Amino acid sequence: LRASQTTTNNLILAQALNTQGSLQLATGQTEAALNTWKQAAIAYTNAGDEAGILGSQINQAQALQTLGLYRQAQTTLEQLNQKLQTQPDSLLKVTGLRSLGVALQVMGDLQKSQAVLEQSLAIAQRLESSPDTSTILFSLGNTARALKDHQKSFNYYHKAAENATTSITKVEAQLNQLSLSVQTQKWEVAPALLSQIQSSLTNLPPSRAAVYAQVNLAESLMTKRSNLPDQLSKIAQLLARAIQQARSLKDSRAESYALGELGRLYEQTQQWSDAQKLTQEALSLAQAINADHIAYRWQWQLGRILKQQGNLTGAVAAYTEAVNTLQSLRSDLVAISSDVQFTFRDSVELVYRELVRLLLELPPTASSSLKPQSDQGEEPEGVISQKNLEKARKLIESLQLAELDNFFREACLKTKPEQIDQVDPTAAIIYPIILPDRIAVIFSLPRQSSQKPWLRYYQTKLPQSQVESVLEQLFQSLNPAFSNKQRLRVSQQVYDWLIRPAEAQFAQSGVKTLVFVPDGSLRNLPMAALHDGQHYLVEKYNIAVSQGLQLLQPRSLIRKRLKVLLGGLTEARQGFSALPAVESELNQIASEMRSKVLLNQKFIKTTIEEQIYAEPFPIIHLATHAQFSSNADNTFLLTWDGRINVKDLDRLLRGREQENTNPIELLVLSACQTAVGDKRAALGLAGLAVRSGTRSTLATLWSVRDQSTAELMAQFYRELTQTEVNKAEALRQAQLKLLKKPKYEHPFYWAPFVLVGNWL
Numbered sequence: 001l002r003a004s005q006t007t008t009n010n011l012i013l014a015q016a017l018n019t020q021g022s023l024q025l026a027t028g029q030t031e032a033a034l035n036t037w038k039q040a041a042i043a044y045t046n047a048g049d050e051a052g053i054l055g056s057q058i059n060q061a062q063a064l065q066t067l068g069l070y071r072q073a074q075t076t077l078e079q080l081n082q083k084l085q086t087q088p089d090s091l092l093k094v095t096g097l098r099s100l101g102v103a104l105q106v107m108g109d110l111q112k113s114q115a116v117l118e119q120s121l122a123i124a125q126r127l128e129s130s131p132d133t134s135t136i137l138f139s140l141g142n143t144a145r146a147l148k149d150h151q152k153s154f155n156y157y158h159k160a161a162e163n164a165t166t167s168i169t170k171v172e173a174q175l176n177q178l179s180l181s182v183q184t185q186k187w188e189v190a191p192a193l194l195s196q197i198q199s200s201l202t203n204l205p206p207s208r209a210a211v212y213a214q215v216n217l218a219e220s221l222m223t224k225r226s227n228l229p230d231q232l233s234k235i236a237q238l239l240a241r242a243i244q245q246a247r248s249l250k251d252s253r254a255e256s257y258a259l260g261e262l263g264r265l266y267e268q269t270q271q272w273s274d275a276q277k278l279t280q281e282a283l284s285l286a287q288a289i290n291a292d293h294i295a296y297r298w299q300w301q302l303g304r305i306l307k308q309q310g311n312l313t314g315a316v317a318a319y320t321e322a323v324n325t326l327q328s329l330r331s332d333l334v335a336i337s338s339d340v341q342f343t344f345r346d347s348v349e350l351v352y353r354e355l356v357r358l359l360l361e362l363p364p365t366a367s368s369s370l371k372p373q374s375d376q377g378e379e380p381e382g383v384i385s386q387k388n389l390e391k392a393r394k395l396i397e398s399l400q401l402a403e404l405d406n407f408f409r410e411a412c413l414k415t416k417p418e419q420i421d422q423v424d425p426t427a428a429i430i431y432p433i434i435l436p437d438r439i440a441v442i443f444s445l446p447r448q449s450s451q452k453p454w455l456r457y458y459q460t461k462l463p464q465s466q467v468e469s470v471l472e473q474l475f476q477s478l479n480p481a482f483s484n485k486q487r488l489r490v491s492q493q494v495y496d497w498l499i500r501p502a503e504a505q506f507a508q509s510g511v512k513t514l515v516f517v518p519d520g521s522l523r524n525l526p527m528a529a530l531h532d533g534q535h536y537l538v539e540k541y542n543i544a545v546s547q548g549l550q551l552l553q554p555r556s557l558i559r560k561r562l563k564v565l566l567g568g569l570t571e572a573r574q575g576f577s578a579l580p581a582v583e584s585e586l587n588q589i590a591s592e593m594r595s596k597v598l599l600n601q602k603f604i605k606t607t608i609e610e611q612i613y614a615e616p617f618p619i620i621h622l623a624t625h626a627q628f629s630s631n632a633d634n635t636f637l638l639t640w641d642g643r644i645n646v647k648d649l650d651r652l653l654r655g656r657e658q659e660n661t662n663p664i665e666l667l668v669l670s671a672c673q674t675a676v677g678d679k680r681a682a683l684g685l686a687g688l689a690v691r692s693g694t695r696s697t698l699a700t701l702w703s704v705r706d707q708s709t710a711e712l713m714a715q716f717y718r719e720l721t722q723t724e725v726n727k728a729e730a731l732r733q734a735q736l737k738l739l740k741k742p743k744y745e746h747p748f749y750w751a752p753f754v755l756v757g758n759w760l
Helices: 002-026 030-047 050-066 070-084 091-107 110-126 130-146 150-163 167-183 187-201 208-223 232-248 252-268 272-288 292-308 312-328 330-335 348-359 386-408 464-477 484-498 500-508 520-524 582-592 605-614 646-659 682-691 706-722 727-739
Strands: 427-435 438-444 455-461 513-516 542-545 563-568 594-599 619-623 626-628 636-639 642-645 666-669 672-674 696-700 753-757
Touching: 002 030, 002 050, 030 050, 050 070, 050 091, 070 091, 091 110, 091 130, 110 130, 130 150, 130 167, 150 167, 167 187, 167 208, 187 208, 208 232, 208 252, 232 252, 252 272, 252 292, 272 292, 292 312, 292 348, 312 348, 312 386, 348 386, 348 427, 386 427, 386 438, 386 455, 386 682, 427 464, 427 484, 427 500, 427 520, 438 484, 438 500, 455 500, 464 484, 464 520, 484 500, 520 682, 542 727, 563 582, 563 605, 582 594, 582 619, 582 706, 594 605, 605 642, 605 646, 619 706, 626 682, 642 646, 646 682, 672 696, 682 696, 682 753, 696 727, 706 727, 727 753
Parallel strands: 427 513, 513 542, 542 753, 563 594, 563 619, 619 666, 626 672, 666 696
Antiparallel strands: 427 438, 438 455, 626 636, 636 642, 696 753
């Protein structure tokens, strides 16, 4: 009897805690709600109520999502999902699946999000639960929007509004319809939606959801004020009411959003003093509750406002804080704001680039746009300080790392940084940076003494659109169908931007290798093909690509133990053309060094995995179709029986690294291409090179004739095994041999081969 009473008491306590948590979440006390639901889970456990335990854990995951901690929420929900799938259909199962679908959407796993949400919707409809049906349709609309299926997204939002059982869920669906119509410029539906939303908002009781709804509406109205009724005063009133409601609720998070958005309105109307004051208030609130995913936005906004007021020192400080906050958010970078979604390129990347631009602003006394830094111990007047150049360089590297985090949807690089300008006494490191009004270049020469080397800087003032256009022309001209005259003209123009101002200093310093840390669309271009009017760059220097100051234990190849795992396809598979010369390529390499060959039917995922784990091959050479894309899901290698996605290859190679103390020195992918129409496709190559754990990756930027590839690869391995040159020099010699053959002298055949990572 006593045990029964204890169970009953625990159950009553658990239910009370569960209700308390729901009230806390509704009034913006998210952290308190999370703790309350943790206590509820303990009480349900003591009561032996399995459904109650699952429900309180789902509630905890929803609180984590509200706090922007989507990675933690996803981990919790995926564990719960395994239990839910074995349960009969229930509203609890509906809620768990919907929460998992939301987490997957924000984390970027959109196809899986759609599938989980559709399962949740089907169960909700079978159980005839209208509230759940409306909420799930709303989430499906968000996933379809992320998939850029705008019509499908709009339809989902419309159905969500139709099925809504409360005013707030209806308004939220209509608000997303409105923001989507603004985004896609479907102005004809906006006025009717706006009228309905404004009418509903006035009747909503105060709640966090109501505050967010008003902020959401204000943001849509600010996005395209010129195309919607001019309502500046109404927007200000809307946000003022949202601020008042948030204060009455004592909801600091909601108040911070509303204050910051009002600050943004005043930023747009150039009321700088009011904008600054409101933004600082919003920032203080966000920092007080440790809401970094909100704080970075207001730090960024404050930086913009201070810059407009001419306070560059203050602007740099605010931008720097924004970057520091973003870096502290790395593991949840993809979920910066659950309430107002931003894309990576529209938010995170802009913060970095705008700060770089501020750091590289030449003082008013500067007289030259191509003025290198002094070699003496002092900085000439009108030249950017070494401190700013060093900071700008580190920022560009941090941005590249952030791009890779976004590419893989997780914080991916945890290696120990190496100072690459200290690794090779004959290498110059070049950082070309594309900014809105210029192409800037920071470079460092080899270390000549124990003192820190001076960084140099020069720039060419041009609109970014013009720079991007020229880079696209150069990429297109590398196709043999284009005239040589056009190709050389454009190639020399890019050479003038990136190399010519530093030519004399390279010569004076005895530079043999140029290591590029390319930015943006420059990643898609082979630097070897740049032309000075007389010679290609590869005729003068070894060339490598790096992601920055991080190299994995840089050292030279140990020649005595070189052994290569060779794999490839000669036959057409899965819609990809045959590569008949691959067999010759692999045989020629096998004749130069000890090897194991996996060809055609033997080139399957399980066999590749077995061989990688079986022997410590320092080199892995895969001659098969491969595609790089700015989307990790579309970056893969072709095998006889399917495809190896970049994430699978990453896990495979890193697994070998953990099992074996001998790392993979070189990964060669000899039949790659970048995805058609994807200007950021080479990000896939950078991602693979960094994530795989291999010290170097040699790959191609486009698919080349397999016969010329076979010749180049054979010469590359000949150089590696029969001479003492490093990998960059071996690649250069192989490229030059091809260049000297009349039928292969066009850059199309030899230029796309790029060495990423350790070039020694």
